[in-house]
Amino acid sequence: MNILTTKDLVFQNMIYYPDIALPKGSMTFLQGPSGCGKSTLFRLFNGTLDPSQGSIYFEGTDIATMDTLALRRKVLLVNQQVFLFDGSIEDNFKQFHAYRNTLAPDEKAMNMYLHIAATPFTTKQEVKRLSGGERQRVFNAIMLSFDADLYMWDEPSAALDTPTAITFFSRMKAYMNKLGKTTLVISHDDNLYPQFNDQLIVLEGRYDVTETTEAYHD
Template identity: 40%
Template sequence: MSEEKGVEMSEIRSTGDLAFQGFLEYPEMRFPSGKFSFLAGPSGSGKSTYLRLLNRTAQPSSGEIFLGEEPISSFEVLDYRRRVLLVPQEVYLKEGTIAENFRLFYRSRREACPDADAMRAALDLCQADFSPEDETATLSGGESQRVFLAFFLSTGPEVLLLDELTAALDESTSKTLLENLKTHAATNGTTVICISHSEALVSEFSDYTARLTGR
């Protein structure tokens, strides 16, 4: 199952009896801290649900998940979700400017919004070549996804969960984006877990890969 051994203090891991609603069962998995990891497997094997379990937007019917040495059930939910961020496939942008959407995102977190320079830095990291004052209505699907990702990255999460991040992107943009994210993760000690159906991307960018085979 694992392609890398050893326990790190800030890794995120789950026990071998982890299950969701009795129809999805997972083997023991460990994702080392500060690494760019992938979760691979066929459709229906429970990859997206596993990320939701890691983020506590879904609750297991059995088993346990740990962040470092602590079970994630011991953390206050909102504080935990600030540390372990799930970027969903669905993009949520309101009409208005990118900066206004940044402010809405941070208001939902009850945190101070970064300034325009920090917004631009996050957008650049996500291959989103836009000004914070640009309107979201002009963005394509792939552009909206990268702008949405910039909101999450700007918070500096400890763990970043990415559900099919490159599904709407061409090959060149996908590779550049993943190169940026991998460098950023290594520099900042961010643990990244990414779902992808592209074996080529997994092979090129993964530090560690866990694979699901089905139920």
């Protein structure tokens, strides 16, 4: 069963995407050179941008007919830019959930998300004392705490070293598999996709986009 599919998708009459299908519960990696439309595709999927042609279907429903805010709760875009509020890690969990009008997780759940994101801090840790990589891990943990159906990660390990990135992806994939969540990842880290992808989509070129998909097996 596919959670998201596309048909004849075009953006601004310039970027032509192949038809894409994301199997429910899978982890798919999206790769391609700069300018080929990877981040644009994410924004099309959550309704931030509109296609000039074609359709996107979420669980069989054309997203053009869906409420945009409801769609974005189900299809979560995690941007490259890491943003945290002043205060503690706990404060940040609560603030992010307050903006979404959702209930923040309790401390036990916060610690679970921090563990998945390979973040060795208590919830009382002040974020202003964290390095760039540590901030990204905290941000990733908070994003995991949203109950989305499809998580779209745009370079979630850009500020992480390879061992930490592998730990994060290993724990995240196990967590997503347990809950039946679907994951779509943009990553240029060649250490990650051979280990963790269920499907690989490669976009080539800027104005004429092609696709290669494959299941990876050890």
